[in-house]
Amino acid sequence: MRVNRLILHNFRNYVNINIEFTANINVFIGPNAQGKTNLLEALYIAAMGRSHRTTTDQELIRWDQTAASAEVVFYRQEVENSVKIKFIANQNKEILYNSHPVPAREIIGSLNAILFSPEDLLLIKGAPALRRRFLDNEISQANPPYYKHLLNYNRMLHQRNNLLKKIREGKSSAELLSPWDEQIANTAATLTQKRLEAVKKLTMLANLHHRKITSSQENLTVAYHINGLNQDKTDDLKSWYLEQLNQQRRQDIMTGSTSVGPHRDDLIFSVNGKNLRTFGSQGQQRTGVLALKLAELEFIKSETGEYPILLLDDVMSELDAARRSELLLFIRERIQTFITAADEQYFSQSKIGKFYRILGGTVTE
Numbered sequence: 001m002r003v004n005r006l007i008l009h010n011f012r013n014y015v016n017i018n019i020e021f022t023a024n025i026n027v028f029i030g031p032n033a034q035g036k037t038n039l040l041e042a043l044y045i046a047a048m049g050r051s052h053r054t055t056t057d058q059e060l061i062r063w064d065q066t067a068a069s070a071e072v073v074f075y076r077q078e079v080e081n082s083v084k085i086k087f088i089a090n091q092n093k094e095i096l097y098n099s100h101p102v103p104a105r106e107i108i109g110s111l112n113a114i115l116f117s118p119e120d121l122l123l124i125k126g127a128p129a130l131r132r133r134f135l136d137n138e139i140s141q142a143n144p145p146y147y148k149h150l151l152n153y154n155r156m157l158h159q160r161n162n163l164l165k166k167i168r169e170g171k172s173s174a175e176l177l178s179p180w181d182e183q184i185a186n187t188a189a190t191l192t193q194k195r196l197e198a199v200k201k202l203t204m205l206a207n208l209h210h211r212k213i214t215s216s217q218e219n220l221t222v223a224y225h226i227n228g229l230n231q232d233k234t235d236d237l238k239s240w241y242l243e244q245l246n247q248q249r250r251q252d253i254m255t256g257s258t259s260v261g262p263h264r265d266d267l268i269f270s271v272n273g274k275n276l277r278t279f280g281s282q283g284q285q286r287t288g289v290l291a292l293k294l295a296e297l298e299f300i301k302s303e304t305g306e307y308p309i310l311l312l313d314d315v316m317s318e319l320d321a322a323r324r325s326e327l328l329l330f331i332r333e334r335i336q337t338f339i340t341a342a343d344e345q346y347f348s349q350s351k352i353g354k355f356y357r358i359l360g361g362t363v364t365e
């Protein structure tokens with residue numbers, strides 16, 4: 001996977017830019033608030049169909065303008081493709097894939113991208129939703145049908161929760177839950193099965209990196225925890241979910257929310273058998289996150305045959321020298337990477353990449 005060109009028009013603080021990239025490492029250098037992350041954001045949107053830092057597309061349109069666009073030309077399996085996203089004030093965005101309009105959900109899996117930002121450093125100690133999103137982003141890109149199941153599941157869950165509230169208020173009958181439960185259990189089982197398979201692969205890949213960074217002193221394991229399941233696994237996930245939805249029904253009506261399903265599951269990280277979230281030092285947690293991110297790149301490569309592009313937003317300053325060099329060593333000559341940094345200090349020794357100076361929405365090579 002390789003991005004050749006990025007063309008922005010009235011996107012964030014850019015009026016008109018057209019940048020060509022190197023296949024190796026691209027470094028966006030500049031002081032704060034000049035537009036470095038805006039460039040990564042545009043690439044991320046082309047990959048995922050949405051921004052990583054806002055849910056409001058209007059924010060992406062340059063102030064005092066009414067329309068914006070971001071276009072990315074990239075090579076996938078050596079074939080040139082393009083994604084263009086048009087943003088128009090007070091309208092839904094329009095996505096064109098090779099000039100044909102497509103819904104946002106269809107774009108995932110076309111240009112694969114992994115983002116690593118300081119928020120990812122919270123992956124281990126932060127809220128479970130972060131870990132679920134990490135897993136979902138990774139599997140969706142490698143396996144686009146998974147993303148459709150996920151959207152479908154979230155929609156059904158939302159409708160079930162609305163129904164639960166109506167039943168609680170006496171405005172609907174509990175019998176109406178059964179057809180929802182059947183469908184939800186089915187999709188929940190599909191999602192969980194895919195997540196279990198992904199985690200199995202991920203734990204192996206992450207541990208290889210973790211051992212390397214820690215000079216074979218530490219072993220990292222990642223386990224998938226199904227909320228409410230006390231044994232290790234169950235052979236028939238669908239029946240188990242259905243049983244749980246039935247058992248929890250009274251409580252779910254009281255709370256107006258669904259207490260079992262992949263939206264409640266979590267990942268558990270351990271180092272040398274100890275829970276990394278509770279017992280790991282900040283340094284160990286950072287090593288775990290880095291290992292996990294590198295494993296994510298490998299995972300997508302193993303599933304799709306190509307490495308995704310890597311977007312590194314402000315992480316160089318967050319990593320110590322050993323972790324930084326492990327990261328640069330791994331990506332060099334292998335993964336097309338886009339890095340934002342305030343200055344060149346982390347790159348001067350390694351003499352890598354192509355530098356772009358970013359200043360007030362202008363880009364100079």
Ligand SMILES: Nc1ncnc2c1ncn2[C@@H]1O[C@H](COP(=O)(O)OP(=O)(O)OP(=O)(O)O)[C@@H](O)[C@H]1O
Binds near residue numbers: 062
């Ligand atoms: N819709 C918009 N229209 C015009 N300018 C915008 C818009 N949205 C954000 N900006 C400007 O973009 C700049 C922020 O860009 P960005 O987030 O890329 O910063 P950065 O260079 O990555 O900085 P840092 O190193 O602090 O993260 C700010 O100056 C902000 O005012």
